[in-house]
Structures are given as structure tokens and as C-alpha cells.
Amino acid sequence: MTTITANAVRSAGTSPPGEPTTPPLPGPVAPLYERVRAGREFGPNVRSTVDVLWVLYDRILRVTPETVDDPGRDRFLLSKGHAVAGYYAVLAARGFVPADWLDDQGGPDSRLGDHPDRLLVPGVEIGSGSLGHGLGLGVGTALGLRAQGLLTPRVFVLLGDAELDEGSNHEAIAYAGAAGLANLTAIVIDNGSATHGWPGGAGARFTVNGWTATTVDGHDHDALHTALTGQDNHRPHVVVAVVDQGAQ
């Protein structure tokens, strides 16, 4: 397990004194995240995904508000659909949704639910919320791109370590490895929340099926960038992003 330190988030901004294990939110995202939050208390599982989301949208994903329907775009599938506050904040920060959509999130006239709906939110690739659906959809998306000769776009699927409890993920992990789905990257946010744990690490569940795996500090933006671009283009790739267990 990687130890989380204040140094891990040096690229994200200045750590507040006295809270070395609670890294600040990425600068452009912070006010938007607070706007979604609107004073509500979210669990650590929500906060723990923001750094990965920001690195993806800021530095890796080849998708913009103008290309959300482009067949050649990269796909980001949020399987862990409850990690939605940071997701909406990042989508707003990158211009996919207007910032004023963040107000009244979950309200009767809001397009932003407690789980995202791809038919309601521009840039959202899948509706999620029931755990264990994103990776199968991601495998199908990767296969569909490959079948159409679209070899450039990459499919990223974000899951949680507890979400790996769902057996459907293991159907997808085994098959993606066997099929050599080189255009697929899974990201597991590991905040140690799986009730029975993953002895040997979450990544082992993937590597035994032929994936490449990297385990990194989930708040270290440079390390995340390196890991998220570390695929060997012959096999599916997984990044296990370890975040503060149980902390905000």
C-alpha cells in the first residue's frame, strides 16, 4: 500500500496546514465541487475520486464539449456512479455542463441526479449507480471501437475497490484479458472499503488475467498521469489509485 503524504498532492495546490492527509481539491474544481456540495456532507468515496477525474479530463482524455458525439473520442465511463459530485464539478470545469446546473443538484428540475444519466448530462458516457455495470459496458465499447477500425480512442472505466465485490466485474476482467483488449483501461479507486478486502491487492485480480497493472498514490497527479498513460497497447491496463482510507 502506498502511504499518503502531503507531498503526494504537490501538483494539486497548497495543502492546508494541519491537515496533511486531506489534500486540497484541484484548483479549478474546488469552487465547483463546493457548489455541488452546497453544504452537504459527502462520504470519503466521493472526494477520493476527484484527483483521478481531474487528471483524466485535464491531461489525458481526448474529448471536449464539442466532440462528445465524435466516434473517435476517448470514452470515460464512471461505473462507480455515486462518486458523482466530483464528476459533475469536473464536467463543469471543462465546460461540458453549465456551472449553474450544479445548483439544486438532485432537485426536481435538475439534470444532475445522485447518479449520472447519460441521456440527461452532456459528456456522460453511461448512466450508472448500480455497481458492476460499467466494466461490461466498457468492454463492449472497446470491442465496438475495435470492430469499426477505430483504433485510436481509448476506453477508461472508473470503479471502486468495493465495487469489485460484484461478480459481473470478474466476468469482464477475465474476458478482457483473454480478448487482449488493448484499448481498455480500468481505474480502481482503492479506499479500502471492500468489506472482505482484496488480499494481495486489487491489481492482482487483473494481472492474473493478463492485464498490466500499476498501483499509485491516488492523489499524486504526476504519478496518476504516468500510470494512466502506461498501457503497453497489447493488453488491457488497470490503474489502482490508492487513496486515504476512510478519510475525507
Next chain:
Amino acid sequence: MMRERFVDTTTALLGDDPRTALVLADISAAAFEPAARRHPDRVLNVGIREQLMVGVAGGLALTGLRPIVHTYAPFLVERAYEQLKLDLDHQGVTAVLVSVGASYDRAAAGRTHLSPADVSLVDSLHGWTVHVPGHPDEVPTLLRGAVAADASAYLRLSTQHNARPYGGDGTLRVLRDAGPGAPLLVAVGPVLDAALAAVADLGVTVAYTHRPRPFDTAGLRALADTEVILVEPYLAGTSARVVSAALADRPHRLLALGVGREELRRYGSAEDHTRWHGLDAVGLRRSVDEFLASAPASAGR
């Protein structure tokens, strides 16, 4: 056999239309081997993984492909029901599902391979077309139509079939007209021949459909008087709500026959189960006689 017609038609569709894809979970994989060799990127056997099979179909559809998904009915519809609801419908994408096994084609295999509730489960979703062919020769046209359409469709193949095929678009087709005011019997798919035999000497109009969803409610309203008899090869009463709603503005009586809910815990053959569920000609006649005999006196029959 319906399954062979499905394999041949799907293999042809894969060659004709590069948008078509096939997702398998080992069942029928050997029969699709030639297609898999020709189209390795679009014939995808995920192994014995039905949740993934439907999830993959959803992902393929998200990229613009038209997936055909196939396995045994209980594994396709019952085991992967949440994937149908979320990986297809909730994502706003569609697929064509083709099952084998039906209610009790493999009776000797026992409860695990019986799927009388499949149509009822699909019917709990929105906007699905359901095809229940009554003859192998009905399969190619129904499959081609389903793949060419934009909506999701469920094709329920069976080893049970009628002596001859009936074409048409699934609107009610009158095969015996007993004249105005006669009771109307609607038979779905492979139960038609038994239904025709059951009422051969009765003044009952018999109509056929291989498309219970969307049910031809306009045809029903045109043909029905006060007595309606439904004979379906899956769970009894599956279409009762549709018929009742279609005739809500007129007094009518409905007899909805089909496969019972009780687990019989018996093996035997499909023909045995047809008899035990009262869906053979003798059993149907018994039910129809009781139903018509119990008509209020004012009905005049």
C-alpha cells in the same frame, strides 16, 4: 428447426451489414464457427458469462453497432435481467435478443432450463417488440425485421412449432371465422395447432399472432365480442393486462391460458409438459368448454 434458421439468417446478416454484431455465451458457438472465422471482430463469444454478454451488447450499441444476443432463455432474460434494464434500456440503446429453450423445450433438464416467465419479464420493460414464431420458416423474416428496426426486440425460439408457417407483420390473422358475436381465441406462436384442434367443432373464431408485443389491440377490438380466449406458450396471463386494457370500455370475459406458475418437478418431454399445463388440444378444449359454459345466460351461449 428454428435455431438453424436463426444461425443461417444471422450468419447472412453479419455478411450483409457491417453494423451487425453477435454476442454469445458459449451456447450455439459451434454453429456460429464459420461466421466467427469470417467476422472475428463482430462475432464475440464471451464464454459462460451472461451478465457480460448483455453488458457487451450495450457497449457495442453505444458505439453504433447493432448487437444480436443469444443464449438459453433463462440465462438471457432471467439471469441478466438487470443488464437488460440498465445496460440497454437505461443507456438509451437497443439490441435484438434471441433465445432458445422456451418454456420447457428441454423438459428433461429440469427447472434450471425452463423459462415460462421470459416474455412476462421482457414485458416489464418499455418499448420492446416480442416475437414468438410458430414455425421455423417464420424466423428469418422476423429476425431480419427486428435487426433492421431501431427498437429492442426479443425473439423466442422453440422446438415446438405448428405444421405450417404464417407470414404477416404480427397483426392478428384470422384462421377460422365463426361469424359476428362468436368467442375469439387468440393463439400466440407454436400453440396454434393445438388451439385449432381444440375448438374445431365449436363456433369459435381463431386468430393467430407471432408478435405478442406490441399486441395488435386494434385487431383485437375489431374481432372480439364479449368472450376472449388467450392461448400463450409462456406464463398464463402474460397478455391478459393488454387485452383487458384494450377492451376496458366494453363488457367482456377473458380466459387466459398458458404455462402455470407452479414448479412441477417432473422431467419427461415437452409434449408431456404441454399436456400437464393443459395446453394440448384435449386440455384446451376442457378449459374452453368450462369457460363458455360459465357464460352469463344473457350471453346466449
